[in-house]
Amino acid sequence: MNYDPQQLIAPNTMLFIRKSDDINWEELNNIKPLLIVCDEKEKLQNQALSQITAIYVRNLLQAFFVFCTYYRNLFDLPVVAITGTCGKTTTKEMLKHILSNEMNVQTSVSSKNEPRQTLTYLLGIDDDTKAAVFELGLGNTGNISYQCQIYQPTIGVITNIGVHHLDGCKNLDGYIKAKSEILNGIRAGGTLIINSDDENTKKLPLSTYQNKVFTFGIKNKADIYATAVQFAEKGMKFQVHINNKKFQAYIPGYGEHQVYNVLAVLAVIHELGLSVQKAILKLRTFEQMERHLQFSKGVGGSTIIDDTWTNNPTSLEAALKVLDSVGNGKKRYLVLGDIKRLGKFEKKYHMELGSLVATYPIHTLITVGTKAENIAKQAIADGTSAKVYMYKDIKGVYELLEQQLDRESLLLIKGPMSSRAMIQFAKQLKSSE
Incomplete structure (x- = not known):
């Protein structure tokens, strides 16, 4: 230490x-x-x-790495490293939920995945540990390489590659390159698990990758894939196909993205040599994570969808799809905060999201923050039918909504990642049932 x-x-x-x-x-x-x-x-x-x-x-740093390598090599066990723009924490928690039923598994905590926390998690492995599952955080180029040097994963997972942390990676190409650092970080003889439907994942330099590649998907050909995806009671129903076998599956939590998370998990289970069928059954009891498209009753009898865990273009697009799928016959409200860490591309991506929002039947759009104003302005320019309000901060938003929300209202909240004000705002709406 x-x-x-x-x-x-x-x-x-x-x-x-x-x-x-x-x-x-x-x-x-x-x-x-x-x-x-x-x-x-x-x-x-x-x-x-x-x-x-x-x-x-x-050289203290060199000595530190020598020790880490020595300690990691004391243990012959599967180590799963998960990265991606969205779904890292959920995928990790699903794996923990399954594996903990059969073995002692060491995992990273919540979404605390910064490189400086890597050693603490590694040293949590001991003689009783049978597997480890860690998230790889990415804020800057080199972060994933550093963590892989410590963890030396036998299985690497990339859930998807969207747009995020462009301030630390300069641009989207730099971000994709930073994600691709996991390719060189997987131990020889290991497996890389990737999303066959994700466009940016297709830009990874796989031609030079020597280990096994295992794919998951819904739309394109994949080693494990899902069909008959549909919304069900408080979750998603679908069929899982692998090795010419078909299984009926259900996962709590709405959204096609949740199905992708399950497929990534089952791909890991398959590579570990465990029963995919047993894992599917175990996932039926998975508890949806807080502030991950979490549904609650709120002010005026409305339904609040709290998705304040993270905020980036990929997660917002997924949230809008869920809102559209469950919002038939409802007045759909959106409260959207600034998206941070987009570097010099902030305005571009906020405007693109404004165009995306304009394609959905939204009753009321409320943006919070100077960056998010570009979402509202572009949605108006693209002809949104929504009533649009722009706020500099969260003050006054509750008072506006309190007068409008009723039993026919469905409100989605997405704010700046780790924004205490937005998190408290969501709690205030949910506590006013």
Whole structure:
């Protein structure tokens, strides 16, 4: 672990200390046994380390990677690494739901998938662990390569590639290239699982990829695919086809994207040599994640669809499809916040979303934030039939909706990712049943 004065350090710890770390040596000297790895010889020589074993290294980062490689190689187990613009967390949680029933599985927590959290998750593997499932976060080029160096996955999954984090990857091509880093990160003899229907995934440099590729899809040819996809009571019904076998499936939670998540999960299950049929049965009891197109009763007897977990063009398009599928005979309301991390392409993609919104029969469109204004303005320019309101922030939106929402109203909320104001706004609407 890296030194953190706020974190409790237990005996039998290997501690990597940087030159910039302000160390409480007296406290460390009382922890035994303890191994310190440091790249500043003077820092070690000037301290009384009677109870501490210390190793001086010339390059701390290199030593860190050597240790990580050593630790990872102590365990011969399947490690699944999941990336994609949307569906990472849901796919990971579905896998956890299935695997935990049969084995001890180590996973990343919620959607906490930043590279700096990678080591903590890796070190959670021990002799009792039979499998591991981790998300790969992507904010900048190189993030996935870094995480793969630590995890050394045997199975890599790309759920889809949309538009996101263009500020850290410069443009869409850079973003696709950053996602493709997983190809070189999968261990020799491993498997890459990809979406055969996703257009940007088709741009991956698979011609130079040496390992196995396993595909999932609905529209195009795939190794595992779904047919007869339809909305059912509180979820989706469909048929799963694999190895000339057909299974009836159901997953809680609305949307075609949810079916894609299931197919990705079942592809992993197949590659692990486990029963696809048992996994399908287990998924019937999967609990839909909070703020992932979560349906609730709200103010005036309305139905609130809380999709505030994340916000990007891909997830908004999926949410609009769900709204359209379940909204027959309803007044459809949209509250849309800014989409962040689009770099210099912010205006372009917000305007494109405005054009997309204009193709749907929306009763009322409300945008929140200066960036989201471009959604509203473009929807108006494209002839939307919706009543359109533009707000700088969330203040006043509740008061507007409180007067309009009734039992015939269906409201979809999508806001800036991790926006406390938007999350609280959704709670306020749901608590006013």
